[in-house]
Amino acid sequence: MIVKTRAVVLREIRYRDQSKICSLYSRDFGKISVIVKGARNPKNKLSGLFNAGNVIDLVLYRKNNRELHLASDGNLVLSPMVPEPDLLRFAVLYRIIDLVRLTTENDEKNLPLFSLLTGTLEQLYRKDQHFELLYAWFLLRFVSLLGFQPSLRQCVLTGEDIPRAIEAGKVSGLYFVMNPGGFALPWAAATSPVIKHLLPLRSTMLLCTLETSPVHDLETIRAEHDDVEHLWNLLQDYCSRHLEHTGGRKNLAIVSQISRK
Structure with a gap:
């Protein structure tokens, strides 16, 4: 046919x-x-x-x-050769397409995933794009589309409202819990045996911003490189725990090295 x-x-x-x-x-x-x-x-x-x-x-x-x-x-x-070749663009590109190739099955149509992939590449191939931030944005949406969307508004351990706790000045940072995925308030996570990572408040706010921002608004977000790299590592770790065959961390390390040059 x-x-x-x-x-x-x-x-x-x-x-x-x-x-x-x-x-x-x-x-x-x-x-x-x-x-x-x-x-x-x-x-x-x-x-x-x-x-x-x-x-x-x-x-x-x-x-x-x-x-x-x-x-x-x-x-x-x-x-990716248009408008001009870029080493960092290619490093992020290969990380994205490898992730899709290694974690999806043959002959399983997923139009939302296709739209996410092509929309991300369209932005990646633009001139003066923040490639690292785009990669973090993609990882968050990719793992969410495959059924593992992290909870960023409610504590995954207690159900408490996280924005309310931040506005009240009760926290200076949050834990990101790997399973179930999402933020946990410090007093709930401190005694829990779950696998977790402590994030400074600035990084948590950036992750929340990425969750609600459409891809074409990323160029308006101002973020420190260390915060973006922190989210890369966090989301890559989260993907590797929930998705099979995500590959090693070698490509991610290469992206990090290139972006610092």
């Missing part, structure tokens, strides 16, 4: 002399694998199209119960 869909290229592997096998996250079918014949031949019309991070419209021959489909045509929608 010949079908058209939009997809993000998650991974590309060389196949034989001039072809590629690619992992895609598609709008209509979720994660799929395709073979692109001749894609490594510079004279082929598909050369350069099926590169990791590209968002493409494609035509493919799809057969049910097959693990590998044939891509026959396509057009570029978005590329």
Whole structure:
């Protein structure tokens, strides 16, 4: 059956002399694998199209119960090479697409996840974007979409209202509890055996801001690099505890090193 869909290229592997096998996250079918014949031949019309991070419209021959489909045509929608290559952009990009590739199942359509992924990449490929903050924003929404949304408004241990406690000046920081996920007030978490991390109030407020901010408002948020990096590590740890095959922390460390240069 010949079908058209939009997809993000998650991974590309060389196949034989001039072809590629690619992992895609598609709008209509979720994660799929395709073979692109001749894609490594510079004279082929598909050369350069099926590169990791590209968002493409494609035509493919799809057969049910097959693990590998044939891509026959396509057009570029978005590329990380536009407006210009950027090392930090690529570091964040590969962290995002690796996370999607490693934690999603084949042939499971998830339109909200596809929209999150393409919307995030659209912002990532803009000039002068705050790549680190965008990555933290993506992690929070990604893990929430997959069913593990952390509670940031009520204490996960007592149910008490957290904004009210902050406004009353009762806390200078909050604990983030890994399971169940979310904030816990200090007096509730202090004696609890749950796995938890203490966050300064500034970091907790930033996380709450990210939860309520649409992606196009991120450029208006002013945040210290240390706070953003703190949230990376926290959310990455949270993802790794709730999602299978999230990979190691090597890529995250690379992002951190690049952003400090």
